[in-house]
Amino acid sequence: MKSHYLNEDYSVRSWLLTTDHKRIGILFLLSITLFFILGGAAAVAVRLELLTPEGDLVSAEAYNRLFTAHGVIMVFFFLIPSIPSVLGNFFIPMMIGARDLAFPRLNLLSWYLYMAGGLLGLSAIVGGGIDTGWTFYTPYSSVFANGQVILAATGVFIAGFSSILTGLNFIVTIHTMRAPGLTWFRLPLFVWAHYATSFIQVLGTPVVASVIALVGIERLFGVGLFDPALGGDPLLFQHLFWFYSHPAVYIMILPAMGVISELVTCFSRKRIFGYEFVAYSSIAIAAVGFLVWGHHMFVSGQSMYAGMVFSFLSFLVAIPSAVKTFNWTATLHKGSISFATPMIYTLGFLGLFAIGGLTGLFLACLGVDVHVHDTYFVVAHFHYIMVGGTVMAYLGGIHFWWPKMTGRLYPEFWGRLSAMVIFIGFNLTFFPQFLLGYMGMPRRYYAYPGEFQVLNVMSTAGASILGFGYLMPLCYLLWSLKYGAEAGPNPWKSVGLEWQTESPPVVQNFETTPEVTQEAYAYDAQEAEADAS
Amino acid sequence: MHPESRFLAHHFDSLEQQHEAATMGMWLFLATEILFFGGMFTAYGVYRSFYPQAFVAASHHLDVTIGTFNTGVLLTSSLTAALAVHAAQAGRRRAVIGFLVATMLLGATFLGVKGFEYHHKFVESLIPGHGFVFPGPHARHAELFFSLYFVMTAFHALHILIGLGVMAYVIVLTRRGQVTPEHHPSVELTGLYWHFVDIIWVFLFPLLYLIR
Ligand SMILES: [Cu+2]
Numbered sequence: 001m002k003s004h005y006l007n008e009d010y011s012v013r014s015w016l017l018t019t020d021h022k023r024i025g026i027l028f029l030l031s032i033t034l035f036f037i038l039g040g041a042a043a044v045a046v047r048l049e050l051l052t053p054e055g056d057l058v059s060a061e062a063y064n065r066l067f068t069a070h071g072v073i074m075v076f077f078f079l080i081p082s083i084p085s086v087l088g089n090f091f092i093p094m095m096i097g098a099r100d101l102a103f104p105r106l107n108l109l110s111w112y113l114y115m116a117g118g119l120l121g122l123s124a125i126v127g128g129g130i131d132t133g134w135t136f137y138t139p140y141s142s143v144f145a146n147g148q149v150i151l152a153a154t155g156v157f158i159a160g161f162s163s164i165l166t167g168l169n170f171i172v173t174i175h176t177m178r179a180p181g182l183t184w185f186r187l188p189l190f191v192w193a194h195y196a197t198s199f200i201q202v203l204g205t206p207v208v209a210s211v212i213a214l215v216g217i218e219r220l221f222g223v224g225l226f227d228p229a230l231g232g233d234p235l236l237f238q239h240l241f242w243f244y245s246h247p248a249v250y251i252m253i254l255p256a257m258g259v260i261s262e263l264v265t266c267f268s269r270k271r272i273f274g275y276e277f278v279a280y281s282s283i284a285i286a287a288v289g290f291l292v293w294g295h296h297m298f299v300s301g302q303s304m305y306a307g308m309v310f311s312f313l314s315f316l317v318a319i320p321s322a323v324k325t326f327n328w329t330a331t332l333h334k335g336s337i338s339f340a341t342p343m344i345y346t347l348g349f350l351g352l353f354a355i356g357g358l359t360g361l362f363l364a365c366l367g368v369d370v371h372v373h374d375t376y377f378v379v380a381h382f383h384y385i386m387v388g389g390t391v392m393a394y395l396g397g398i399h400f401w402w403p404k405m406t407g408r409l410y411p412e413f414w415g416r417l418s419a420m421v422i423f424i425g426f427n428l429t430f431f432p433q434f435l436l437g438y439m440g441m442p443r444r445y446y447a448y449p450g451e452f453q454v455l456n457v458m459s460t461a462g463a464s465i466l467g468f469g470y471l472m473p474l475c476y477l478l479w480s481l482k483y484g485a486e487a488g489p490n491p492w493k494s495v496g497l498e499w500q501t502e503s504p505p506v507v508q509n510f511e512t513t514p515e516v517t518q519e520a521y522a523y524d525a526q527e528a529e530a531d532a533s
Numbered sequence: 534m535h536p537e538s539r540f541l542a543h544h545f546d547s548l549e550q551q552h553e554a555a556t557m558g559m560w561l562f563l564a565t566e567i568l569f570f571g572g573m574f575t576a577y578g579v580y581r582s583f584y585p586q587a588f589v590a591a592s593h594h595l596d597v598t599i600g601t602f603n604t605g606v607l608l609t610s611s612l613t614a615a616l617a618v619h620a621a622q623a624g625r626r627r628a629v630i631g632f633l634v635a636t637m638l639l640g641a642t643f644l645g646v647k648g649f650e651y652h653h654k655f656v657e658s659l660i661p662g663h664g665f666v667f668p669g670p671h672a673r674h675a676e677l678f679f680s681l682y683f684v685m686t687a688f689h690a691l692h693i694l695i696g697l698g699v700m701a702y703v704i705v706l707t708r709r710g711q712v713t714p715e716h717h718p719s720v721e722l723t724g725l726y727w728h729f730v731d732i733i734w735v736f737l738f739p740l741l742y743l744i745r
């Protein structure tokens with residue numbers, strides 16, 4: 001049997017002390033899946049409570065703890081690490097023809113920090129819970145906190161350093177370790193997207209760490225850093241928090257956009273339309289994304305003029321996102337499209353991301369935002385981006401690269417079926433929430449007036465379908481590890497560098513360092529070659 | 534085989550590439566650090582602009598003489614750190630160790646003086662929290678000043694402490710012969726880190742002690 005990164009050593013120790021980026025990617029895959037299931041369980045409880053207008057399943061206090069647990073787990077312990085730490089970790093070195101990331105031991109440390117943070121967060125949730133919402137707003141998290149705020153905040157703080165180290169590692173790797181001939185404009189767009197993301201991780205995360213430390217000190221010592229009664233300013237907390245947490249949305253969506261660029265080209269057998277535009281738009285999103293945080297505070301007492309500037313800048317950041325969407329759509333045009341599972345996820349992403357992005361423009365309007373602020377409209381909007389966008393792309397990417405990671409093919413029929421179940425379940429869950437929010441149903445309440453029930457029942461029904469859809473890949477992907485067909489090096493006939501080596505890859509990724517002689521997505525050349533032979 | 538190639542990690546092609554990666558990694562780490570302190574500097578700036586008189590009154594409770602002395606200590610330690618890097622380039626191993634020890638002693642002096650200052654604040658009941666006592670009309674907002682003073686200087690002191698640990702490790706590396714004229718990233722990057730810690734203090738000192 002051929003030796004590869006999975007079978008060279010089976011011991012637990014060899015996994016826990018590995019510095020192989022591929023194994024660390026797998027460690028992240030397993031751990032974030034666990035957190036996804038836990039965060040999903042909290043969502044199930046939330047949706048069940050909202051089945052009826054009365055608060056009958058859980059108490060109001062328990063409900064606050066449930067949606068906080070859902071938000072904290074999903075944002076900090078699933079979405080932020082998801083694509084970068086799993087797919088980025090595994091494939092960036094392979095896409096650039098390197099043997100590993102620049103700092104393999106830091107990479108392992110990043111996983112340990114993530115686990116430490118995650119377990120602290122989890123112990124906070126189990127040991128009494130937190131009722132602040134995932135945003136840790138003061139005074140919920142300071143004066144009026146009744147829960148394990150310190151523990152949870154420490155967990156988020158530590159997991160933040162995991163994210164910083166991953167970003168730092170990616171930037172250095174992409175700068176210094178590209179294979180001979182791999183110039184910047186021959187890089188896959190997945191790499192460009194992660195490059196832009198990494199800057200947000202390195203420059204944004206420390207600010208939220210800083211503000212979390214300040215909240216911790218306020219709690220521990222009873223000083224009024226953000227307490228107006230003691231001279232503090234809660235708005236300052238919101239500024240510092242969103243300075244990171246808006247760009248954090250791009251930590252979640254930019255890598256997803258990178259995945260989509262890979263998938264849409266491979267399954268249209270076409271070069272990407274406007275490579276430079278897609279590459280630069282990642283950088284533009286990361287840069288402008290740092291200047292829009294105030295759109296979360298239009299009704300928080302921020303000055304009107306600041307609101308106008310933040311509104312304008314928020315509209316501006318929509319332009320590079322739209323550029324990408326147009327370019328992906330143009331790539332489809334006259335392509336030879338095949339509807340394999342990853343492509344179904346890609347098409348789902350395009351539709352859902354478009355809805356999520358356009359409703360974001362509603363929220364960037366000062367006047368409209370006053371009406372829908374803190375309603376289910378906002379909840380629906382960011383779920384269209386984070387679940388409809390990021391999770392769809394993540395699952396599409398997992399299916400696309402599964403044969404490379406494991407050497408096995410997943411069952412295509414079940415893959416397509418679950419992708420469609422997820423798409424339908426998702427829309428049924430979240431589209432009614434746009435309507436609920438527009439009609440005025442506020443978020444974060446466990447009871448609601450009777451006239452909202454029909455739409456809430458639809459949403460809960462959709463969530464059941466969605467949950468079922470997520471369970472399917474969990475089952476058949478595990479099944480495929482043992483019973484799936486051998487994948488071979490390149491089952492998708494992709495032109496990406498990561499496909500030019502064995503599946504699963506050897507420990508060193510490539511037998512010899514590859515030399516790159518053509519641009520990314522040279523599918524035309526590949527087709528021409530196939531015609532000629 | 535080149536004698537330095539024993540330092541080459543398996544995933545790099547050349548030592549130049551390895552050095553470039555290490556240096557770039559350090560600069561990015563420092564960028565992260567700047568933004569970490571940036572959050573606290575922002576908080577300081579906002580509250581200073583809200584309550585200028587209280588901040589001036591509170592600042593008068595800090596001892597400029599001690600602060601100046603400590604600034605001198607830290608700046609001197611940056612000099613010895615730079616000399617350590619210089620000695621490493623020249624391959625003078627014993628000088629490297631000597632300068633690193635000097636840097637550590639200066640860093641420890643800084644921490645000792647800081648501890649003395651903290652103790653002094655404790656005696657004067659200027660520790661924020663329930664026991665905080667501040668004469669005059671600005672007590673409430675002076676407490677904000679002292680909260681920020683302690684948070685910022687404590688995080689800075691933590692960085693000094695980490696620097697001391699790192700330098701102790703680099704001394705061990707140097708003694709083991711892992712520092713050569715062509716290959717001494719450990720000394721170089723420690724120097725870079727130490728200068729950064731210094732620069733943070735160069736901003737903290739005037740903001741907390743001098744602007745009155
Ligand atoms: Cu935002």
